[in-house]
Amino acid sequence: MPGFEIFGDEEKKQVADVLETGVLFRYGFEGARNGHFKALEFEKKLCQITGSKYSHLCSSGTAALCTALNACGIGAGDEVIVPPFTFVATFEAVINAGAIPVFGEIDETLCLNPDKLSDVITSKTRAVVPVHMCGSMARIDEIKNVCDKKGLVLLEDACQSIGATYQGKALGTFGLAGCFSFDSVKTVTCGEGGGIITDNKQVYEKADQYADHGHDHLGGPDRGADDHPIIGTNYRISELNAAVGLAQLNKLDQILDTQRKNKFAIKDAMADLPEVSFRYIPDAKGDSATFLSFFLPTENRAKQIAQNLAENGVGSPYWYDNNWHYYKKWHHLKEMKRSAKLSFELADNLPDYKNIVLEESDNIIKRTISMQIMLSWTKQDLENRIQAIIKSFKG
Numbered sequence: 001m002p003g004f005e006i007f008g009d010e011e012k013k014q015v016a017d018v019l020e021t022g023v024l025f026r027y028g029f030e031g032a033r034n035g036h037f038k039a040l041e042f043e044k045k046l047c048q049i050t051g052s053k054y055s056h057l058c059s060s061g062t063a064a065l066c067t068a069l070n071a072c073g074i075g076a077g078d079e080v081i082v083p084p085f086t087f088v089a090t091f092e093a094v095i096n097a098g099a100i101p102v103f104g105e106i107d108e109t110l111c112l113n114p115d116k117l118s119d120v121i122t123s124k125t126r127a128v129v130p131v132h133m134c135g136s137m138a139r140i141d142e143i144k145n146v147c148d149k150k151g152l153v154l155l156e157d158a159c160q161s162i163g164a165t166y167q168g169k170a171l172g173t174f175g176l177a178g179c180f181s182f183d184s185v186k187t188v189t190c191g192e193g194g195g196i197i198t199d200n201k202q203v204y205e206k207a208d209q210y211a212d213h214g215h216d217h218l219g220g221p222d223r224g225a226d227d228h229p230i231i232g233t234n235y236r237i238s239e240l241n242a243a244v245g246l247a248q249l250n251k252l253d254q255i256l257d258t259q260r261k262n263k264f265a266i267k268d269a270m271a272d273l274p275e276v277s278f279r280y281i282p283d284a285k286g287d288s289a290t291f292l293s294f295f296l297p298t299e300n301r302a303k304q305i306a307q308n309l310a311e312n313g314v315g316s317p318y319w320y321d322n323n324w325h326y327y328k329k330w331h332h333l334k335e336m337k338r339s340a341k342l343s344f345e346l347a348d349n350l351p352d353y354k355n356i357v358l359e360e361s362d363n364i365i366k367r368t369i370s371m372q373i374m375l376s377w378t379k380q381d382l383e384n385r386i387q388a389i390i391k392s393f394k395g
């Protein structure tokens with residue numbers, strides 16, 4: 001799964017290009033940069049891969065989400081529906097936008113359940129942010145239908161799903177905008193980095209401006225001559241990070257092939273285990289195969305299997321007990337432990353996070369185990385792993 005497993009001469013060459021010029025800034029310095037625009041090149045490649053019209057690379061996936069929310073006009077007091085199973089960055093970005101995260105239930109895709117969205121849609125709902133968790137897709141066409149019907153912005157958090165598609169269309173391209181993360185443990189890594197994709201020119205321009213203090217980037221070689229149509233911040237990526245990512249993005253097909261081969265070897269070997277059922281994947285062909293997720297019949301059995309797997313050297317995330325990816329342990333959110341104050345309007349209108357209960361999501365996540373699929377496994381590693389997994393089901 002993590003692209004860092006396959007760092008090689010390609011990444012070194014890209015970074016050397018940048019270091020030789022001394023220009024680490026993505027804008028300007030035309031005379032000195034020897035024609036190297038790594039961030040720009042990355043963006044072009046990301047557009048090609050996803051089939052989007054526009055993309056903007058920024059300093060992290062979190063920065064991408066914050067920028068995309070802002071560029072889509074989501075702000076103070078707006079309610080944004082997010083899943084309870086995701087990395088904390090999703091709701092952090094919503095709160096940073098001055099908006100209110102509202103949790104919908106997930107289904108056996110491990111992503112937001114489109115059938116349950118109407119339970120949490122109110123007159124203040126402005127956007128839905130489904131998260132394509134663990135490399136595979138939500139029922140994104142159905143989520144899109146609900147958004148279209150209700151006039152809501154659809155913004156996909158595809159941070160974990162670069163390269164994944166639904167019916168041949170890249171995840172991240174179904175709504176007004178989509179976001180990716182290229183942090184140090186993601187499928188494609190820049191070290192730190194994130195990308196926004198959109199087909200909407202205005203959203204793209206706002207994103208491009210917001211992530212660079214509002215610069216309109218129309219002033220030519222003199223950056224000081226740019227105008228500032230909106231107030232922004234600094235979520236820029238450096239050329240060094242972009243250079244690493246560019247080499248990685250060029251390896252995406254190879255990464256996906258390896259992940260799929262490794263995942264399906266394990267999945268095949270587990271197919272006859274009577275206790276196991278697999279995560280529902282709406283379009284198996286589009287799975288980027290970063291994880292193999294499966295369900296056990298009960299919570300107790302899932303805990304036992306997770307323990308057996310760890311004892312047999314093939315420890316795998318049991319998300320229900322995890323501090324970072326499931327709402328049960330988001331104490332900081334439940335108590336709204338911010339370092340700054342919220343506006344009165346917001347503070348008065350927050351959902352009762354402390355007592356939030358999502359029964360259907362709990363019932364699924366309690367029984368879920370996910371195995372991370374690595375790129376560097378040898379044939380022997382894979383065989384040993386399969387033996388260890390089979391053994392874990394005997395205890």
Ligand SMILES: *Cc1c(COP(=O)(O)O)cnc(C)c1O
Pocket residue numbers: 060061062063086087089090131157159160180181182183193194
């Ligand atoms: C990694 C991740 C993010 C945040 O990305 P960073 O680049 O680490 O800031 C957001 N959402 C999800 C689902 C992620 O996995």
